[in-house]
Amino acid sequence: xxxxxxxxxxxxxxxxxxxxxxxxxxxxxxxxxxxxxxxxxxxxxxxxxxxxxxxxxxxxxxxxxxxxxxxxxxxxxxxxxxxxxxxxxxxxxxxxxxxxxxxxxxxxxxxxxxxxxxxxxxxxxxxxxxxxxxxxxxxxxxx
Amino acid sequence: xxxxxxxxxxxxxxxxxxxxxxxxxxxxxxxxxxxxxxxxxxxxxxxxxxxxxxxxxxxxxxxxxxxxxxxxxxxxxxxxxxxxxxxxxxxxxxxxxxxxxxxxxxxxxxxxxxxxxxxxxxxxxxxxxxxxxxxxxxxxxxx
DNA sequence: TAACTAATTTGTAATGATTATAATTTTATA
DNA sequence: TATAAAATTATAATCATTACAAATTAGTTA
Ligand SMILES: [Mn+2]
Ligand SMILES: [Mn+2]
Ligand SMILES: [Zn+2]
Ligand SMILES: [Zn+2]
Numbered sequence: 001x002x003x004x005x006x007x008x009x010x011x012x013x014x015x016x017x018x019x020x021x022x023x024x025x026x027x028x029x030x031x032x033x034x035x036x037x038x039x040x041x042x043x044x045x046x047x048x049x050x051x052x053x054x055x056x057x058x059x060x061x062x063x064x065x066x067x068x069x070x071x072x073x074x075x076x077x078x079x080x081x082x083x084x085x086x087x088x089x090x091x092x093x094x095x096x097x098x099x100x101x102x103x104x105x106x107x108x109x110x111x112x113x114x115x116x117x118x119x120x121x122x123x124x125x126x127x128x129x130x131x132x133x134x135x136x137x138x139x140x141x142x143x
Numbered sequence: 144x145x146x147x148x149x150x151x152x153x154x155x156x157x158x159x160x161x162x163x164x165x166x167x168x169x170x171x172x173x174x175x176x177x178x179x180x181x182x183x184x185x186x187x188x189x190x191x192x193x194x195x196x197x198x199x200x201x202x203x204x205x206x207x208x209x210x211x212x213x214x215x216x217x218x219x220x221x222x223x224x225x226x227x228x229x230x231x232x233x234x235x236x237x238x239x240x241x242x243x244x245x246x247x248x249x250x251x252x253x254x255x256x257x258x259x260x261x262x263x264x265x266x267x268x269x270x271x272x273x274x275x276x277x278x279x280x281x282x283x284x285x286x
Numbered sequence: 287t288a289a290c291t292a293a294t295t296t297g298t299a300a301t302g303a304t305t306a307t308a309a310t311t312t313t314a315t316a
Numbered sequence: 317t318a319t320a321a322a323a324t325t326a327t328a329a330t331c332a333t334t335a336c337a338a339a340t341t342a343g344t345t346a
Contacts, residue, residue, distance in 0.1 A: 011296090014241055014314075016257045016314085016322070016323075017313095018280045018312080018313085018322095018323065018324080020323085020324075021323095022341060028337080031251040036303085037303080037304085038302090038303080050324085050325075051324090051325090052325040052326065053325095053326095054304095054305085054306095054325065054326080054327095055323075055324050055325070056325075057304065057305075058302095058323080059323095068202075071219060072310090073216040073217055073218065073219040074216055074266075075216065076148045076214065076216040076222045076333095077302085077303080077332095077333085078302085078303060078304090079304090089251065091258075091260050091262075093260070094263070100260070101267070102251075102254075102258070104251045104254050106249075106267065107250060108232065108245075108249070108250075108267065109269070111245070111247050115234075115237070115245070115274065116274035116277070117243075117269070117271055117272065117273050117274050117277075118271045118272040118273075118277055119234075119269045119270075119271040120237070120270055120271040120272070121269060121270035121271065122269055123217075123266075123267065123268050123269070123270070124249065124251065124266065124267045124268075125266050125267075126252075126260070126264060126265055126266070127262075127264035127266070128260055128261045128262040128263040128264065129260065129263070130260050130261075131258065131259035131260050133257055134259070134260075134267050159293065159294075159342075159343085160342090161293095161294065161295080161341085161342085163294085164293075164294095179332085180333085181331090181332075181333080193295085193296075194295090194296090195295060195296040195297065196296090196297090196333095196334095197293050197295075197296065197334085197335095199295080200332095200333065200334075201294080201295080202294095219304095219329085220303095220331085220332080221332055221333090222302085222332085222333090231301080236305070242306095
């Protein structure tokens with residue numbers, strides 16, 4: 001079935017299954033560009049005009065709380081959302097604004113554990129200028 | 144002199160020296176608990192009632208742009224600020240809300256460079272329950 | 287020093303993301 | 317099917333941040 005995958009995700013955490021939550025999960029599975037709550041809301045509203053912004057926020061919160069999705073703070077402006085697969089870091093381009101996955105795991109967790117804090121989330125991000133934006137700049141200089 | 148240290152920081156980056164900027168730098172140097180813009184504003188307003196919130200935001204922005212201070216996104220709610228010394232990570236306690244320095248450097252920068260993005264900032268943070276909050280919970284169970 | 291220009295500060299209003307609230311609808315249970 | 321609990325919806329409120337224009341301050345030149 002189309003939604004079986006997401007139904008199981010919710011069942012495993014005994015979260016009540018609703019059409020809205022399933023749609024949001026499917027959206028995040030399909031759109032791996034770390035969308036904002038508002039982007040999710042406006043896109044899903046096209047096929048479900050009665051969808052409420054509050055529902056999107058509520059759903060994202062409960063999914064995040066149960067570690068089904070990941071809420072990431074990079075821009076300082078708004079939260080971005082990501083389906084959790086393996087642990088990874090992020091790169092945000094200050095030029096084009098994109099947030100790109102960086103496929104690395106953080107070797108620092110052990111050190112933090114040694115200090116005595118209990119770690120529940122690990123986040124790493126870099127900021128700078130992405131490869132594509134750098135290449136565009138070079139092209140401009142050559143022309 | 145009292146402010147010489149901060150005057151030099153600004154001079155080195157050829158940023159215009161103003162009393163407000165010096166006060167903000169001194170505040171961040173003294174308060175290493177990653178305060179919000181609002182906390183800086185209300186505290187400094189006590190000795191300078193005419194201080195404007197906008198000035199605090201503007202100053203923080205220019206200081207951050209010149210890498211004199213660090214703007215960190217952890218809470219998703221607001222930006223926190225930090226005088227930059229050595230590179231370090233952060234730990235945010237979900238219980239008490241504190242943001243604690245973790246004295247480690249990130250060994251992942253090289254890998255990100257290899258991908259071709261130009262890195263200007265490196266951020267790492269963990270979330271969980273801090274040592275102190277964990278100990279309080281144990282005390283409660285024992286009593 | 288005085289006059290002039292540019293940059294900064296200030297106060298206020300606007301924006302935008304997120305949260306609170308209460309009514310309505312949907313889901314789970316008996 | 318009837319009932320209770322949970323989720324959704326629409327709207328209003330909150331809170332951090334930004335925009336804007338007037339007033340002040342700093343830097344420069346004569
Ligand atoms: Mn990601
Ligand atoms: Mn710090
Ligand atoms: Zn880019
Ligand atoms: Zn704590």
